[in-house]
Amino acid sequence: MLVSLLQFLAPDSIPKLADHWPTIVASTVFWYALHIAAEPFSRRMFPKAFNRLSPRHQEQWCIRTVSFFHACVATALSIPLINHPVLADDPLHGYWWPAGQVFAISLGYFIYDVSHCAYNVKQEGFGFLLHGAVAVIASLLSYKPLYNLYAPTVLVTEISTPFLNIHWFLDKMNMTGSTLQLANGAMLLITFFGARILFSYYWSAKLYIFAYQLSDQVDMLTRVLPALLLLTLNALNFFWFFKIVNAIVKRFKPPTHPTKSQ
Template sequence: MRDPLPAPSFLVQNAQPIARALSLRTLPFHAHEILPSFGLYIFLNKFVAPKVSAKIVPRTFSALSEKTKRNWDVHVVSLLQSCFINTAALLVIWLDKRRWKMGPRERVWGYTGATGMVQSFSAGYFLWDLVISATNLDVHGTGALAHAASALAVCLLGFRPFCNYYGLNFVLYELSTPFLNIHWFMDKLKMTGSRAQLINGIALITTFGCSRLLWGTYQSIKMYQDIWAAFKTPGGLPVPPWLAIAYVASNTTLSCLNFYWFGKMVRALRKRFNKPKDEGDKKES
């Protein structure tokens, strides 16, 4: 399936030297998607998120500290991006019939323009996320920085192309992100412990566990098997050790963070909705 947003020829030509230097052969065909999306996320973060939030929830937003406002704006961008990228990824997975016919070799070295498009918008977002995390460590912490760096590495290696097939599958990690952002907003809107937050929390835990832990682990195992098969291939296109190590290390980092964050989310939800024992005893007496 072709990229529905074809690249201008002049941009493809100008991006060739950078692509050759980085050994990212398909990058020139998607530079027109990476750079504008990166700029769009900056624009949303700096201008759209604070202005719209100040109009929709003026009292809540104005009462936030400067640090929390920065975090709020990032959550707005994350919410918008996750809804868009999930829709794009699911459409391409469903409509790109070429992906359905790929064997182990094609899943490692194969490429389709539509898959590259989705990875381009993801790369633009994670490039923005990396900049935001690095410049706001006091807000987001080192875990968010490691996540952004690893996710960006996975996206960029897809332009080699390498594991372009799996890169799109891993985009579906973001299925849980809208619920995560909604949960965070509910805390700030004084809806902590409400029935609405409980329902959203159940949806969050379910989608996070299914998309990141079950689906993500299954896809990681399949990817490791395909890389190992390609690594042992005599002749043809064996996988360079450094490339396999870089991709596996990035993917493993993301997987470990997912399990760590899942534990934190479960504890946070239990803390919000589990009533203290002494409080329950008082109501029974």
């Protein structure tokens, strides 16, 4: 199975990848450069908050800065591609060069992201590493090309990421439990549930049905791999949604006052 997967993702089996290598490389370099620039910028703009953080949390600050900007870019560029007629004309092998460029920008980010998750796996957890790896593989499928109609719907779920990162930044700026964090927390829950649960599950179901209908036309890996990737992302999103709810509830839960006897 592993050998088949490696052959399936070998460079010579991804013909459209060569058309987007410059953008993928430039994007990867850009996100690394932004990570490097985030430290001196943050020291100057947020000296009280950033300078008192531990080296580990300073690194996290820079990672989340990059994540914030990528999410804004990916969302803005992906929304116009949803149900785009060029891609919808052939849901299996549809390809459009401008869409490939959008996917290349995000692929560069996912390469950056998965490298940091691998390096900091003890702190970040295996879930984030798995998410990054799945995102890289899913991006590569766009250049076979396969299922490009559904690729923008995955990137659009990044709409919740800026609110997630702002929530973290507010904690580190001693604004935990503030009105601003409450408003941001509400937006985080709305966008996460709306995009990563409702919207994502709807489009995943459409892909599952479409892949099932192809059972007599394509090989099993072509049908099963995208479904497994989406299933993994959806499971992680479901798990993270309840962790986010629990974290927000803890921040805004009224403190309990001890009784006189206590």
